[in-house]
Amino acid sequence: MIPEIGQFSLVLALCLALVQASLPLAGAWTGRAEWMALARPAAAGQFVFIVLAFATLEYAFLNDDFSVLFVAQHSNSALPAFYKFTAAWGGHEGSMLFWITVLAIWTLAVAAGSRSQPEEFASRVLGVLGIVSAGIIAFALFTSNPFLRLAPAPADGNDLNPLLQDPGMIIHPPTLYVGYVGMAVPFAFAVAALLTGRLDKNWAKWTRPWTVAAWIFLTCGITLGSWWSYYELGWGGWWFWDPVENSSFMPWLLATALLHSLAVTERRGIFKSWTVLLAIAAFSLSLLGTFLTRSGVLVSVHAFAADPTRGMFILGLLAAYSGLPLMLYGFRASSLEAEGGFKLVSREAFLLANNILLVIAAATVLFGTLSPLIVDALGYGKISVGPPYFDVMFLVPMLPLAVLLGVGMHSIWRTMSGASLVQRLIWPAGIAAALGVTLPLIFYGHASLLTSVASVIGLWVCAAALLDPLRKWVLREGAPLTRAQIGMCLAHFGVGVFILGATYVSAYTVETEVSARPGEHFQVGGYEFVLRGVKPVESGNYSAEEGEFEVRKGGRLVTVLASQQRVYRVQQTPTTEAAIDSRIGRDVFVAMSKPVGDNAWAVRIQVKPMIRFLWLGPLLMALGGIFAVLDRRYRLAARESTVPSRSAAATGSS
Amino acid sequence: MLLIGLVLAGVAVAVTFVIRAFQENLTYFIAPTQVAEGHAPAREFRLGGLVLKDSVKREPGSLTVHFLVSDLANSVPVQYTGVLPDLFAEGKGAVVRGRMGADGEFRAEEVIAKHDENYEPPEVTDALAKAKKPTAVPE
Numbered sequence: 001m002i003p004e005i006g007q008f009s010l011v012l013a014l015c016l017a018l019v020q021a022s023l024p025l026a027g028a029w030t031g032r033a034e035w036m037a038l039a040r041p042a043a044a045g046q047f048v049f050i051v052l053a054f055a056t057l058e059y060a061f062l063n064d065d066f067s068v069l070f071v072a073q074h075s076n077s078a079l080p081a082f083y084k085f086t087a088a089w090g091g092h093e094g095s096m097l098f099w100i101t102v103l104a105i106w107t108l109a110v111a112a113g114s115r116s117q118p119e120e121f122a123s124r125v126l127g128v129l130g131i132v133s134a135g136i137i138a139f140a141l142f143t144s145n146p147f148l149r150l151a152p153a154p155a156d157g158n159d160l161n162p163l164l165q166d167p168g169m170i171i172h173p174p175t176l177y178v179g180y181v182g183m184a185v186p187f188a189f190a191v192a193a194l195l196t197g198r199l200d201k202n203w204a205k206w207t208r209p210w211t212v213a214a215w216i217f218l219t220c221g222i223t224l225g226s227w228w229s230y231y232e233l234g235w236g237g238w239w240f241w242d243p244v245e246n247s248s249f250m251p252w253l254l255a256t257a258l259l260h261s262l263a264v265t266e267r268r269g270i271f272k273s274w275t276v277l278l279a280i281a282a283f284s285l286s287l288l289g290t291f292l293t294r295s296g297v298l299v300s301v302h303a304f305a306a307d308p309t310r311g312m313f314i315l316g317l318l319a320a321y322s323g324l325p326l327m328l329y330g331f332r333a334s335s336l337e338a339e340g341g342f343k344l345v346s347r348e349a350f351l352l353a354n355n356i357l358l359v360i361a362a363a364t365v366l367f368g369t370l371s372p373l374i375v376d377a378l379g380y381g382k383i384s385v386g387p388p389y390f391d392v393m394f395l396v397p398m399l400p401l402a403v404l405l406g407v408g409m410h411s412i413w414r415t416m417s418g419a420s421l422v423q424r425l426i427w428p429a430g431i432a433a434a435l436g437v438t439l440p441l442i443f444y445g446h447a448s449l450l451t452s453v454a455s456v457i458g459l460w461v462c463a464a465a466l467l468d469p470l471r472k473w474v475l476r477e478g479a480p481l482t483r484a485q486i487g488m489c490l491a492h493f494g495v496g497v498f499i500l501g502a503t504y505v506s507a508y509t510v511e512t513e514v515s516a517r518p519g520e521h522f523q524v525g526g527y528e529f530v531l532r533g534v535k536p537v538e539s540g541n542y543s544a545e546e547g548e549f550e551v552r553k554g555g556r557l558v559t560v561l562a563s564q565q566r567v568y569r570v571q572q573t574p575t576t577e578a579a580i581d582s583r584i585g586r587d588v589f590v591a592m593s594k595p596v597g598d599n600a601w602a603v604r605i606q607v608k609p610m611i612r613f614l615w616l617g618p619l620l621m622a623l624g625g626i627f628a629v630l631d632r633r634y635r636l637a638a639r640e641s642t643v644p645s646r647s648a649a650a651t652g653s654s
Numbered sequence: 655m656l657l658i659g660l661v662l663a664g665v666a667v668a669v670t671f672v673i674r675a676f677q678e679n680l681t682y683f684i685a686p687t688q689v690a691e692g693h694a695p696a697r698e699f700r701l702g703g704l705v706l707k708d709s710v711k712r713e714p715g716s717l718t719v720h721f722l723v724s725d726l727a728n729s730v731p732v733q734y735t736g737v738l739p740d741l742f743a744e745g746k747g748a749v750v751r752g753r754m755g756a757d758g759e760f761r762a763e764e765v766i767a768k769h770d771e772n773y774e775p776p777e778v779t780d781a782l783a784k785a786k787k788p789t790a791v792p793e
Contacts, residue, residue: 234740356661360668367672382683384700389679396671513737515717574740593737598715602737 003068006056007147013049013100014137016042020107020130024123028195036123043104043111043126046133050104054097057088057146067153070094070146076159076570078541086170087160092310093146095173099290100140102174102181103133110185110210117206124192132184135317143310159570162542168228176221176248180286182214183251186258187283187325190276194328199276199336204266207279209629211262215255216625222248223618234576234591236511236606238614241390246369247289250362254282257358260351267413268348272336274355276329284322285362291318292369343415350408357401364393402457402499406464409492428463435459444508444609454503461496465489484631491624498617504610511606515596516547525607527588528552532560534592534601542566544577547592547601551581563592563603578604587611681751685784690728694754701730701760702749710744723750723760725784734762741767 020042027035057070061084066072074091075084089098107129114122140146189207193199225245230238239245258278264271291314342348368385375383410424436456440447447455469489471478481489510525522529532548544564551558561579568575578591586609593602683700684693701723709722709729717736721744722729732750742748742765750762 235737356664360665364668364672368676371676383680384683385676386679386681389675392675393672396668513717515715517715576740591737593740596715596717597712600715602717604737 002056003060003065003147003149006053006060007145009049009053009056010097010100010137010141010147013046013053013104014134014141016046016049017130017134017137020046021127021134022130024130025127025195028120028124028127031120033119036119039123039126039130040111042130043107046130047104047108050101050137054088054101057094057097058085061085061088064157065153066155066157067149067151068146069148069150072150072154072157074158074160076157076541078570079157079160079165080540082170083160083165086164089173089177090160090164090169093140093144093148095177096136096140096144097146098174098177099181100133100136102177103129103136103184105178106182106185106214107133110188113210114206121192121196121198124195125188128188128191129184132188132321135321139310139313139317143313156570159541159568162566162568162571162573162575163232165541165568166228166232168224168232172221172224172228175217175224179214179216179218179221180248180251180289182210182217183255183283183286185210185214186255186279187321190279191325191328194276194325194332197332197335199265199272201266201269204262204275205634208259208262208266209634211255211258211279212625212629215252215259216622216629218248218252218255219618219622219625222252223615223622227615230611231578231580234578234593235604236578236589236591236608238505238611241365241368241387243369244289244293246365246390247285247292250365250369251282251285251289253358253362253365254278254285257355257362258282260354260358264348264351268342270342270348271352271355273329273333276336278355278359280322280325280329284318285366287314287318287321291315345411345418345421346415347408347411347413350404350411353404354401354408357397357404360397361394361401364397365390368393399454399457402461402495405492405495406460409464409488410467424467425464428467429460432456432460432463440504440507448507451503451507454499458496458499458503461499462493463496465493465496482631482633483627484633487624487627487629487631489624490627491621494617494620494622494624496617497613497620501610501613501615501617505608505614509606509608511604511608513602513604515600516603517598517600522605524605526553527558527607529590529605531601531603537564541570542568545592545595547590547603549579549590549603551588551590559588561588561590563590565592565594565601582612584612585610683749686723686725686728686730687784689730689754689760696753698751698753698763700749700751701732702747703729705742705744705746705748707744720759723748730760731758732760732762734765736765738765739767743767 020039023035024039024042027033027038057068059065060068060071061075062081064071064075064077064084066075070091070093074087074094079087088094107126110129111122111126114125117125186207189203189210193203222245225248226238229240230236258275261271261275261278265275291311368389371385372383375381406428407421407425410421433456436459437447437452440451440455466489468478468481468485472481512522512524514522516522516531518531518533520531528551530550530552532550534545534547537544537546544566546562546564549561549563551561559581561581563579564577566575566577567573574594576591576593578589580590581588586607589604589606589608591604593604596602681698681700682695683702684695686701686703688694689701703723703725706722706724706729709720711720712718718733719735719738720731720733723732724730732752733755734750734752746767749766750760751764751766752760752762755761
């Protein structure tokens with residue numbers, strides 16, 4: 001009975017989504033205020049029913065209702081309640097319902113936050129969000145219904161994939177989805193602007209905080225995913241250029257470009273066409289990501305299921321949601337003339353360079369991700385593109401981008417003299433160059449050319465980002481920093497921290513694979529490792545062998561690490577639980593794999609310098625984003641435009 | 655004009671890099687039957703199929719293993735030194751990346767096993783299906 005309530009709620013939500021997708025848009029077209037007024041109630045109603053549907057699925061999971069096929073496939077009575085809850089998005093059907101839920105939350109937020117905008121515009125935005133929502137709900141209902149029943153119900157479920165039984169899994173997918181789906185909001189704003197034919201500074205000002213908000217979640221989600229794969233997959237890598245990682249990373253690159261191009265449109269009223277296209281492209285890539293993940297065309301940790309009808313459905317949605325706006329853009333392009341130009345040395349020019357380089361990076365990642373599929377589809381055999389392609393291709397646009405970033409931050413709008421920029425930046429550049437070259441030599445004794453260059457660039461970005469805050473807060477000179485400026489400095493500082501982390505981890509990681517017997521000693525990266533012994537461990541839904549390793553440095557005990565080789569009982573799947581000792585300067589990583597005979601165990605030992613910087617950097621970027629969203633001008637803008645409408649309403653009633 | 659020129663130059667450089675890096679890092683997927691027919695390339699490639707039952711031989715106490723990767727029509731001996739993935743098992747699908755040795759044994763640099771019970775790399779499914787076809791035809 002309960003699952004049917006969920007099913008019924010989802011159908012009702014689809015009906016409301018269709019209302020939201022049609023009448024407000026038609027009302028905005030014909031000027032009928034009563035049709036436009038339907039947008040918000042429809043969005044709110046849709047939200048209620050979708051949340052109800054999601055709650056029903058959670059209820060089925062928490063109560064072990066194995067008569068529901070999706071629950072039977074992804075849960076088990078012995079699974080801890082915590083993981084029963086998160087298992088709801090641990091498979092294809094549930095994760096689509098989760099997608100829908102997240103979209104409903106964004107839509108509700110837009111409905112509440114758009115009251116200060118003209119009714120005609122807001123109802124179009126909500127209408128477009130309704131179209132997106134209706135498409136995805138239909139997809140869930142017709143091809144991936146999480147409420148399908150299984151008769152007769154099995155006595156117990158098939159359990160959750162052990163890799164997903166991890167605290168990181170509770171926050172990583174939801175955060176990523178919130179960001180992914182959030183790209184629908186700037187998309188809807190862009191399409192609504194194309195429909196009204198009015199793309200002005202106000203439009204950019206309304207779109208920007210939403211874009212930043214979605215970008216914050218996307219940034220955190222990708223970072224959490226990287227962190228999760230590092231400690232959970234048991235081989236110590238932090239980024240694999242896995243097609244699914246790529247499909248979350250490409251929207252991130254475009255969202256980052258969009259943030260910067262929106263800044264230009266908001267300030268100067270130029271780059272409009274470009275901004276609109278980026279907004280459409282970023283959302284299209286989010287949908288493409290969904291297609292790649294869910295159609296089963298990829299070999300990936302994330303590929304849950306292979307089902308061609310699902311793939312075709314999403315491909316159809318993708319074609320409609322990117323094709324139609326592009327046609328609309330074609331009609332409107334001539335009316336999007338720029339209002340003014342800009343000089344070669346100006347903030348506009350630097351932001352343009354930023355956009356071009358980010359788009360090139362996204363395009364090369366897209367090419368590397370899709371080419372195996374295209375080659376296969378054309379019948380030229382099966383190929384794969386290795387991580388070295390991505391490593392090289394990513395660095396080519398990113399290193400110049402980072403160099404320009406430091407300069408661009410200190411440039412000003414319209415025009416400025418190159419000499420004043422040079423004068424301003426000569427000190428940070430000199431310090432970065434000196435430290436960037438010498439520090440790796442002092443700490444590690446050797447450095448390749450690429451390591452030196454990347455280390456200089458990382459320090460350069462950090463130094464450039466700290467220049468203004470230092471001036472203001474230490475030397476007490478200059479105008480007070482707005483929240484947006486603090487956000488910018490913080491986010492860019494995060495970029496520098498990330499570059500430093502990535503550089504040092506790539507250059508100075510020491511890793512080895514050994515067969516270890518109890519009592520045996522190993523020297524790795526300046527540390528001494530001793531396998532004390534292996535003992536069996538029993539837990540709720542798995543049994544494990546636990547290896548205890550002493551880690552010493554210069555004879556002194558640093559820590560004791562316990563890594564486990566687990567076997568989850570229901571699926572009989574083995575997994576490796578790595579043990580990690582983290583310090584800000586380095587991680588010591590031990591992962592004990594299977595026995596290799598002769599009382600020995602296969603063990604991975606790694607010492608990774610500065611790996612925490614890899615995640616600290618993006619978190620600082622996200623924090624910078626939070627500062628930017630909280631900037632006063634967005635709230636002022638909201639207040640200013642509500643005051644006249646309120647007074648107008650007051651005069652109307654009197 | 656200058657700006658457009660710079661942009662075009664940048665794009666041209668990027669495209670050149672893409673194509674070069676792409677060619678260098680492209681690896682083909684080859685099935686055991688193709689290897690048996692002498693189609694194994696000299697450069698690095700990926701080989702996929704099932705790890706044959708009872709074929710995994712380990713040099714005790716060392717990280718070196720030998721096993722047979724098969725598409726049920728033909729099989730290729732593989733040697734690998736290192737920690738095997740958690741889900742590597744006899745009778746299950748695996749993809750190995752490396753080169754053919756002069757002795758006819760494939761030297762794997764990387765072993766990829768399927769990610770969960772219900773999942774098989776599409777390449778493996780494909781190789782098995784292809785190899786099955788000729789034997790299914792009655793003679």
